[in-house]
Amino acid sequence: MSDQQRYDDTTECGLHSFERNRFFHGKLMTARDMEAEQRYHRNRLRTLAEHVTGAGIVCGLETTVEADDGSLEVTIDAGLAIDSCGHPIVVESQTTEEIDIDELESDPTSLYIDYSDCVKETVPVPGSEDACGEECTYNRVLEIFELAHEPGPPPSDLKAVDTIEFPEKGDFDSTGDARDPDSIAAEDDALRQIATSFGQTAGGRLRGCDADGDHRVFLGRFGTASGDDESWSRVTDENLETPPRVYTNEMLYAAIARHAARFDDPHDVTAGQAGALESVEGVSNPGGDVALNSSDGSVSVEADDSANSVDLTVADRLQEQLSDLGDRVEELEQGLSAMQRELLKSTLHHKRLSFQLLSERFGVQSAEKVLDHTSTAIEDDVHEDIEAYLQFAEEVLEDEQAVLDELAAIDAVPDAALAQYAEAVEELEAVLETADDLPERELANRVAHAQGLVAETAEWIDVATETEEPPEDPQFTAGVYSIEEGGTAEITLSTGDAPELEIQIGEQTEDNYELLGRIDLTGQPYSELTLEFDTAVAGDSDEDALTVQEDVDLEIIEEATLDGTLDVSTYDLFLSVVADGGPRQVDLATLRVTASDDSQPNLESLEDSLENKAAAFNRVAGTINLEGASEIETMSEEAVENEIFASAEKYGNFIAEVAELERQMVTELVDSERATDESLGTYAAAVKRLGNAVENEANVQTLKSEQNGVSEAAGGLQRREEGTEIQPPIDVGSYTIDELEPIVSSDINELRDAQLTLAVEMANDGRRRAELLLLERIEDLRT
Known part of the structure; x- marks a missing residue:
């Protein structure tokens, strides 16, 4: 509408005094009087719209932009707006305005709608001779709009929303209730707090009526997409102001009505924010109640609606139990206190004895101070008071540290013992430094332990003396010696410093344990001796089968049954030192004579060994009632059914597996105390020999022999009489x-x-x- 003739009626924004006509009879009404009459009513309406209604879009005015042959077509839908001067801006129908794209200073650009007016309808001035001459004038003024554009975005404070204050419950008098409007006095100043706060500035001054500088109404910001000069669209940016809106009565009523009609939670206030109960032990029921029940009647639940409370009480039987527990706890507390006093007392007496010995041994002056201080503490019964005991520990620590310095200067004090004492004193000092971090009782216990360690290490400090190294005991150089039947076994042993040795040879047979012979060795001590057993010799004398490589006296007891034809079996070698008090056993070895390759056991003998095992452990399970025995019995029966005796490898694997269970049964027998000592010892020895055979990968003949020994020993287990x-x-x-x-x-x-x-x-x-x-x-x- 830029081609319209503008009209200026001198109406300005801001506050102006209202001036109107005074009519009287016979008054001459000129054009000036008529304009004054119009100006009076227009200014009143404009002022009310400016300061009461507010500026912005009332309805419509949706804006779209398209580019066409170098011009920008801006289409505005019909609508109504009010500018910041209170002027209504009407677009009565959809209107399209064109802007030369070359005139645009930026892309994107901001579009505004501005109030304007123009004159129309020319008429001749009355009294003019020429009705079409220069004395013609315009007969009407049309209020229109102007479309404006600017390169930059609109001001960020285009339309601010001021802060207001709502009254709080405490703002009302003591008789009022913020939730009960009938009890609030109508003249209460708190009810006017909203309007009062809106009408004041931050400094407390009344709000001014200055008109805004820009009277235009912002329609939006438009621009092209990147790389596309033809497609224009509205720019959306979270930092960009949206077109302002007029807060009409209809809008405000709709907001109030919608808010008042929401009875759930219009502000989405959480129970935590409102200080309400959210849940009980994680159980919630939004909008309802959470029931409190006691299924076993141990807790009584009584609600008092008038007092807004729920009373939970413990049942009488539980209260009695709690009372009994309280008495028991009190007794335990008393017992613990008594035990602690005895502990503290014992550390004092131990300290006094230890530092008395230390003073007597080395004449250390600081040790005497510790002794005197401790004796005084015992006389004063400081162990009866934890605080007094801790104070004593702190006071005596300095003297205990001084003892360390004095002992370090004495050559006769062993370094190792001194280092142990120093470590104990450091630990005591570290414990005392934790006094502020521990409860008094726990601190006293730790201090007592540290005190005992100081006393113990002080007692260990003695005059260093040259000690004689004990004589080195003889020993076999190997734990197991193996030889095939018919071969020669070499058994080596270190003699140490012993001038006379004794070797006993024994064998566990199917019937019992038999001592086969004893060998005495005397003469010049050697660092190592070698005995040779020739199992192939069948001479008249045992010396034919046994020789000693070194030049020593060898004596074989004649009544023994040792000869050169040692059977396939396992033999125990007991090595003893002969002294004035008699022989003293010092080592044990095993001599295993294994079957040659052509001397394999027959399948029947292996099957018999499995059946004997099942029968023996069936007896153990019945008489002594051991779970391990039942498991071994079951495994043995399954081994017979699966005929594992047909394979030497399978038989050996089975024996290795069951040997571990038999070893565990020894532990079970010891812990349960169900077997007599003698029968348990026999069984444990047999299990140990079987374990050695498995560990040394003995042949199947040896495994069978040792397994038969275990079965026989298991069958001989005797149950201990109850009450023994x-x-x-x-x-x-x-x-x-x-x-x-x-x-x-x-x-x-x-x-x-x-x-x-x-x-x-x-x-x-x-x-x-x-x-x-x-x-x-x-x-x-x-x-």
């Missing part, structure tokens, strides 16, 4: 520690019980540990 107590091999109560030590170390065979033997063997790395474990094991057996 296992008597300890020695009465510890009748010995002191010093008297007990040589008994344990000199002859471990006195400890016939397997668990006791194990305890001592495990404790070989320290005398104190051995003593404690031994005492503990024997005490367990007594109880």
